[in-house]
Amino acid sequence: MDLVERYLGAVRWNLPAGRADDIVAELGDLIHARIEDREESLGRPLAKSEISQLLKEFGHPLAVAGQYHEQRVLIGPEVFPFYWFALRVWLAVVAVIEAVQIGGRVIVGSQSVAQALAHGMGQAFETLLFHAALATLTFAVIERAGWLATYLERWKPEELPELSPLPAQSPRRASRWEGVFSIAFGIAFLGWWSGSVELPLIPRDADVTVHAAPIWARLYWPVVALVWLHIVQNLVTLVRPTWKRARALLIMLVAGGTVALAAMLHEASSLVVVTSGDAIQRLHLQESLDRAFAIAVIAVPVMAIVQAAAELWKLYRERSAR
Helix, strand or coil, rough: CHHHHHHHHHHHHHHCCCHHHHHHHHHHHHHHHHHHHHHHHHHCCCCHHHHHHHHHHCCCCCHHHHHCCCCCCCCCCCCCCHHHHHHHHHHHHHHHHHHHHHHHHHHCCCCCHCCCCCHHHHHHHHHHHHHHHHHHHHHHHHHHHHHHHHHHHCCCCHHHCCCCCCCCCCCCCCCCCCHHHHHHHHHHHHHHHHCCCCCCCCCCCCCCEEEEEEEHHHHHHHHHHHHHHHHHHHHHHHCCCCCCCHHHHHHHHHHHHHHHHHHHHHCCCCCCCCCCCCCCEEEEEEEHHHHHHHHHHHHHHHHHHHHHHHHHHHHHHHHHCC
């Protein structure tokens, strides 16, 4: 068997079964025509090494056969931008959940800080890889089902959000991703708050058990309303940046709601209750958590007011610049 036959046999092995005969015949004719042209120009038959070099020019049999398959990539160029955007948002939500779990393990876990961080980071890495694979598989199914092609056929320029074409290096580009991350965090928080997503703040292998104080049951719906307001605020900022009055109103509502919620929490004697573990450890942890929440109840509304004032000032300057 000469080199050409061996080459064609290797190509055929990786071709679609229904088209293999036609493809091999066409490719064989092309190779023999190329050999004849080369021999005619040289005035002599080609040596074995020269035929080998000519076949190399055609490419590796796997690469050549791959050109005849209908689907050559897992996610095609049309779907990839949608996949890349969704993957970053998806992993941002997972990263927030994993960060909270790591924090809980460091605070009350029985391991040292270094061991808790190493264990938590290892689990987080595995979880992120799993969700990245799941997102990739999801978009591979979308690619093959042709669902995105249907959407791309029906979309209209009139439906696009009002986004100004900012330069690639504009500092506002980073703020857009901050808004996306805030929306992702808000959705993840609502999933945990409603019980739809299991997110234990205290690891299961910890020596203590921490429960929410009764004040949180009374504030369930106010917290939900405040988080939804914050999500809507970020959505309006991303999708309808020209709605200045709506953005200003939402900013003030979020800041006012944060201050009101913090005032109600400040009146409570404790926001969490440690219910198990060694008595001394339980008392020490209860005091530490009470001090931390007391500082947070004051710091969070102050930061909310400062941030709201800064955003309102930006809106005022944007409006004055017109």
